[in-house]
Amino acid sequence: MQVAVLAHELFPERAKTAVGLLRYGDHEVRAVLDRDNAGGRVADHLPDVQDAPIVASMADVPEVDALVVGVAPIGGEFDESWRPDVRAALERGSHVLAGLHDFLAEDDEFAELAAEHGGRLVDLRKPPENLTVADGTAGDVEATVVTTVGTDCSTGKMTTAFELRDAARERGLDAAVVPTGQTGVVIEGWGIVIDRVISDYAAGAVERLVETPVGMDLIVVEGQGALVHPAYSGVTTSILHGSAPDALVMCHEAGREVVHGYESFDLPPPGAYADLYERMAAPVAEAPVVAGTLNTRGLDDDAAADAVAAYGDAIDAPATDPVRHGIPEDVLEAIL
Template sequence: MRVALLTHEAFPDEAKTAVGLLRYGDHEVRAVVDREFAGRRVADVLDGVQDAPVVASMDDVPEVDALIIGIAPIGGRFEESWRPDVRAALERGCDVVSGLHDFLADDPEFADLAAEHGGQLRDLRRPPDDLTVAEGTAGGVDATVVTTVGTDCSTGKMTVSFELRDAARERGLDAAVVPTGQTGVAITGWGLSVDRVVADYAAGAVERLVQTPEEKDLLIVEGQGSIVHPAYSGVTTSILHGSAPDALVLCHEAGRGTINGYESFSIPPLPAVVDLYDRLAAPVSDATVVAGALNTRHLDDGAAEQAVAGYAEAIDAPACDPVRNGVADEVLDAVV
């Protein structure tokens, strides 16, 4: 499918969905719509991802099948300044795909335009109607189940999940990511966004996801939030208990000492975070933190190498930066 990615004034750091699609998606990205970077190319900003021109508005986008909102703002609200581009996409008969909490299909103007011009409004965060509470049966899955967890939001859990999947596949394993957020759903075409599910059903939703793929060797459950996050610890717990994993991979960003956006809250020492996750998993599984992934994007190569070594020592487990250097053999060994 040919797509454009809307990232106005958020590319690349605050455009997690767009970057995820550029790095791991099967879509042909024909343009990124971003006022701030218009006139440049994706390759000018990001390495190792699909390249595309950056344009100022939907009017500058070549023929595409869909516009995907690639921004993942805190709270998932729709920004009114995006309305002209969404309107233009619908008037061209394009689908519009959104991972926001504000459902575009519930917007009267967008719904009318979609009906008039034949496009579809796809709200990736809209949960199914038949979810239930967990039954505690995820532990019976034949595959090895690994859940990525973090010291904070946006530390790389989704990215690490896909990197682990690809590394496992290179080793000959039948591996799949279990998507629990809008970006993972956009990349894979299945899954659900757990942060939109009624709290009572959240663990049950993850349990259902883990039990969906058939005959896999390895399932990597995409984590969300952090157990030490003052706002999002609930969804973290639901994913951890609903997935009943066999192992955990702890994701962290080098140099981050406070919760992003909640800077009055410090991230506990790394050994304490490991202990928290080990003890939180204990009621439902024997999973422990067996490996770590460190986001070193702000460091040069020498500093990154030192940071990864220090991180591995701090969590007492093998670690790597899978984006910078690939998944280290000892990390994949620990996971599988």
């Protein structure tokens, strides 16, 4: 599929979906929409993903099959400043895909334009209608199941999942990511956005996802939130228990000591945090933290190497920054 990705004013740092699509997706990205960076190219910002021009609006986008909303504001509301581009895409007959809390299909103008011009409105955050409570059966999956967990939101759980998948594939293994968030679902084309599922069915939805890929050696479940996050810990716990993993990989950002956006709450130190994940998992699934990944974006190379080493010591497991250093052999060995 050929797509344009909407990321106004947020590309690349705060456009996780857009960057994920460029890095891990099978779609050909023909343009990124960001009116603040128009005229440049993706490669000016990100050297190691597929390149595309950055444009100001749909008027500058070549023929595409779909416009994908590539940003995820807190709360997931639709930003009215995006309306002209969504309208333009629909008027061209393109599909529009989004993972927002606000469903595009419930917007009367968009619904009418889609019906008139033949495009589809795809709300990837909308869960299936037929979910149920968990049966407690995810532990029976034959593949090795690894769940990525975090010390906070935005610590690299999705990135880690895709990098582990790619490293396993390079070794010739059959590996899949189970996407549980809007970006992962857009990239993979399947999955369920767990934070949108009613609490009663959240673990059941994860269980269903984990039981979906067949014939895999390795399934990496994308975690969400953090175990002691003031707002999102319920989502995290549903994924932890619903996925019944064999092992955990804990993702952290170097230097982060308080919960992002909730700065009055301290993060537990990484060693204690890993211990808490293991204790919480154990009654449902014995799942040690076998490796860690550290986002060292803010550090220079020496400091990053030191931080990764210190993080590995703290959690007593091999560690890496998957973006800066890739997945080394000891991390891959630890999860298999």
